[in-house]
Amino acid sequence: MDAVQVKHKSEGVKHCCYGTCNSDTRYRHRDDMKDVFFIPFPKPITQREKCERWIKACGRLKEDFNVDKIKRYTYMCSKHFVGGKGPTDIHPDPMPALLHNDEQVKHKSEGVKHCCYGTCNSDTRYRHRGDMKDVFFIPFPKPITQREKCERWIKACGRLQEDFNVDKIKRYTYMCSKHFVGGKGPTDIHPDPMPALLHKFMTNR
Ligand SMILES: [Zn+2]
Ligand SMILES: [Zn+2]
Known part of the structure; x- marks a missing residue:
């Protein structure tokens, strides 16, 4: 049980990697998490180009988030797709982060x-x-x-x-x-x- 709980910290919890998004399965009870689900990030080994497009859309600093950071348990939440309901045939990729300026991107890793x-x-x-x-x-x-x-x-x-x-x-x-x-x-x-x-x-x- 103990090992499982420690493991939980990095793998069981799904946390959105998009820009300054706070979606996280630990906070399912929040109103803004209603109907939100998590999509596994495309893996660089199997879907390199798609992976890079998604990373770019996240709008984060390159040293903070890049193909090396994509793990088995890297997720993006459904909010960042056209319609807010995850990828569709017409819009398979997330929308680019609006919050692209340095200060707000920086916020993700340092301000929080x-x-x-x-x-x-x-x-x-x-x-x-x-x-x-x-x-x-x-x-x-x-x-x-x-x-x-x-x-x-x-x-x-x-x-x-x-x-x-x-x-x-x-x-x-x-x-x-x-x-x-x-x-x-x-x-x-x-x-x-x-x-x-x-x-x-x-x-x-
Ligand atoms: Zn503490
Ligand atoms: Zn999100």
Whole structure:
């Protein structure tokens, strides 16, 4: 069960990769997710040209999103097609992102703060949710300047190593304040996050 839940983070959840779209199967209950479904992204190996067209339509920074980023679990939601109901024979490709300017594209990877801890869903895009009240985001210690601390925090997150490791720590990697003793971020006495329960499960067997 534990391995499945960790895996869930990267594969079970379907998240739309289009521009600044927030569609995500974790938020099915939101009004704007009504009738939205997810289409697997064309794979570069089997449908290279289509894949490149879709990537272009997403309107994201090339270094942030390119053919190398297309995985088995990369999806686009049905909103971005003419009619908003997914690909059709006449319109098999998504519409190009309207939000093409640098600032808004940048927003996707940097402006949004998303918690990297275990299966935590904290995200600045969902500030309005009740469980996000008083939550704030702490920049992850960087491997270059704080290698040991960085590794301790990564361990505490309780995620699969191939999914989350020092190479995944970017300028815009954050952890939310919930995971510290007292739930109010790091303190002098408890500068590190609490280990994920999930992680405990897996290592105590
Ligand atoms: Zn979408
Ligand atoms: Zn969190």
